[in-house]
Amino acid sequence: MKTFVLSTESGVQKPANYKIEYQKQLNDAQYKAVMAGNGAHLIIAGAGTGKTRTLMYRVARLIEDGLHPNRILLLTFTRRAAREMLDRAGSLLDDRCKRVRGGTFHHYCAHILREYASEINLNPNFTILDSSDTQEVLQHVRLPFKEKNKGQRFPEKSTLYGLFSAMTNRELTLLEALSELYPQFIHFHEDLVQLHKSFLAYKELNNLVDFDDLLQLTKELLESNEAVRTKVAAQNEAVLVDEYQDVNKLQVSLIRLFSSVHKNVVAVGDDAQSIYRFRGADHTGILQFPEMFTTKSIIKLEQNYRSTQPILDVANALLSQASLKYEKNLFTEKKTGELPGLVKTSTEQEQSQFLAQYILHLREQGVALQDVAILFRNSRDSFDVEIELNRRGVPYVKYGGQKISEAAHVKDILAHIKVVVNSSDVISWNRILMLIDGIGPKSAAELMIWMQGNSNAAPSKAYIDKIDELTKLISSIKKKQNQVQHCMQQLLEYYAPICKKKYDDYPKRIKDLEALVSMANQFEDFEKLVQDLTLDPIDGTALDTEATQKEENPLVLSTIHSAKGLEWHTVFIIQCLDGVIPSGYSVDKPENLEEELRLLYVACTRAAEQLFITYPIVLESGFGDYFSNPSRFIAGMSEKMLEPWNLVRETPQVDEGNQQLLN
DNA sequence: ACTGCCGACATTTTT
């Protein structure tokens, strides 16, 4: 006789022992967030409370519970964030974590669209336009409207871009977006409706998709096509969203669609760190999460592991000036530390001198350059410091501001590759034709008509040889698509003389391009290369890694926006002036003003041990020098919270205490 | 038609 023992346990297998000791390694709130079961959960994570840590432990926990990694979708703000999180989760558990699908909304949408393009009459081979490409399209489309309204000030391409983008991302009608953002153009409403139509038509005709379309088309696809929606959403057994405070309305709609089958959504964010209103993020969005998703729990992470209490005091003092927020009480066990310093300098140059000298002083004290950051509101606010740092040979990297891949020479090269990938990419064709001597807008347009076979007029003899050379190059690359690096090299040989002619500073640019060529081999094919470089542009550093690797790890200069999620031992916030932060453009609207406040809050909470806020009293401008005021956000702060520093020029006598010497 | 030059200018922040 055979025996079979029936288990008394229910069918679900509960691993009695996890590989990871969750309870030991996490605090109570984090543990709760990691272990929370199915359904929607919102995690309000104050700055420095271990938000990333919590997310990655949750990923590991889900996998340990038997969920297949590719049924997890992790949506982050940048691709780097996803990569880091999954790498860290991987070292926590094992390599299964790396198979989690992670990336930005734009990446995921691009992926869906490529797969299901045919369902919405889209060619899967579409080219993704970055913001400057999109503006070029707008420039083209707006011409007839500008002509029609001759003599009047018609919206610029950047204005149109802002308008249409707001409309899509915030799910507004054109009229709503127009009256809110650019009421001065309200009388063009009718024209703008037409312009928008021709903008969409142009993109459709030429197989072009811009950043906003990636999201919008995906939404339309999933809303209208139940079969696809079910298929896509069924795959997402767990959806994790990072930086929820910065998602916009359109992205919220997408999350709902992505999670529409299993309805397991965990969102992490901090309403106090919402700084992307300009991109359509609505910082009240996170406050409305419970209305959008059937929320099982709201978990608050309040213990800060990053900063000292004096730094948190300043941060909390800033936050107390905000009006609408989730009540939070950040606390730390790092009770003691230096008081944050307030450094007033006479000029911007003096500010730069102070920074350079103090940073070198810190280095002598054992604080490595890479553990120090200089943060600022606008990319150009660091120009003066950069000069000073260069003068003293202090290595630094700068994040934020213009991306290398948006520089003209890089775009030139990429345009050649783009026509290989998508031969109907007229924007790129136009760009590369115009590079040829003697070809301007007119000839380029004629040539494109001719190439499409819609004209018998052959191109003029003056440049027929050059056209020939170009077409040979393109078709040769087309044949060797798998030899990415080799083709890039070939392309660079073709482009180098053009570059020399076009730019005075060509040696620098050629160097950039050589670096681009050498990094090209990490891509299997051109499609991947083009898509990755548009969706995930290289910021300042990546191209000159060679230079930075040789020297010591560099000091970090960054816009506050790009500093999101990062931390340093010592942080300097510079140019902390009224009109800079808050920006002069935001002072007339309370909502915008609050965002500036949050921005300063984000900056302060990047500091672990020491924080400095600096500003010059005299500002130079084209019209001469004038006196400036410190940011209104710090103006009323007590000296016991933010300690004023006194800068003294070097004299034979040595000063003591909190006085820093300048020489 | 295209190129180059000049002066005016406006400017956040990013996928």
Next chain:
DNA sequence: TGTCGGCAGT
């Protein structure tokens, strides 16, 4: 800071 529009010269 570079970028944009306008204008004159080739």
